[in-house]
Amino acid sequence: EAGVAQSPRYKIIEKRQSVAFWCNPISGHATLYWYQQILGQGPKLLIQFQNNGVVDDSQLPKDRFSAERLKGVDSTLKIQPAKLEDSAVYLCASSVWDRGLEQYFGPGTRLTVT
Amino acid sequence: GDSVTQMEGPVTLSEEAFLTINCTYTATGYPSLFWYVQYPGEGLQLLLKATKADDKGSNKGFEATYRKETTSFHLEKGSVQVSDSAVYFCALTSTNDMRFGAGTRLTVKP
Numbered sequence: 001e002a003g004v005a006q007s008p009r010y011k012i013i014e015k016r017q018s019v020a021f022w023c024n025p026i027s028g029h030a031t032l033y034w035y036q037q038i039l040g041q042g043p044k045l046l047i048q049f050q051n052n053g054v055v056d057d058s059q060l061p062k063d064r065f066s067a068e069r070l071k072g073v074d075s076t077l078k079i080q081p082a083k084l085e086d087s088a089v090y091l092c093a094s095s096v097w098d099r100g101l102e103q104y105f106g107p108g109t110r111l112t113v114t
Numbered sequence: 115g116d117s118v119t120q121m122e123g124p125v126t127l128s129e130e131a132f133l134t135i136n137c138t139y140t141a142t143g144y145p146s147l148f149w150y151v152q153y154p155g156e157g158l159q160l161l162l163k164a165t166k167a168d169d170k171g172s173n174k175g176f177e178a179t180y181r182k183e184t185t186s187f188h189l190e191k192g193s194v195q196v197s198d199s200a201v202y203f204c205a206l207t208s209t210n211d212m213r214f215g216a217g218t219r220l221t222v223k224p
Contacts, residue, residue: 042217044214105158
């Protein structure tokens with residue numbers, strides 16, 4: 001079974017620029033998560049989708065971050081405009097259903113904002 | 115809110131040494147507990163899990179027991195290998211989203 005796919009793997013941008021990350025979850029997984037992992041910390045949930053609906057986006061900085069999962073499959077996370085503190089690894093994960101079950105993670109996108 | 119606290123690293127061991135990484139949690143309800151491992155340049159991989167009190171999760175020689183009385187889920191391995199060098203994350207889910215500890219970096223030297 002194919003794992004969670006993410007692209008790009010690395011991205012370097014200047015502050016105030018915009019950037020987008022793409023994620024394709026494991027086939028059949030209804031739930032998709034985006035996490036932000038700052039160096040030396042554990043992942044922090046940004047947003048959770050159930051099919052194409054948002055379940056939890058309480059920690060998403062909505063003034064600059066947006067995410068969508070239009071057809072209930074792949075998803076895009078966007079940052080506009082980027083700040084220096086957005087430098088982190090952005091992880092996408094998916095699970096079969098809701099909370100309580102293990103999540104499967106993609107390799108992540110390492111973002112550097114200069 | 116729910117949270118996980120794990121021992122700070124880094125941890126450096128010699129090959130074949132015994133490993134313990136401590137993890138304690140705070141949660142309402144009855145969480146499921148997980149250990150994830152992150153190898154350099156890769157995403158997180160599930161190492162083991164336990165879904166109720168007294169359950170023992172095990173995989174690849176690693177073990178952890180869900181201790182409700184001490185709210186702990188310590189990771190152990192009897193004999194580590196160089197290939198076990200990675201960052202280990204303790205995590206929980208309950209009524210909220212998955213919460214991760216800060217991670218413990220393990221380096222195993224030959």
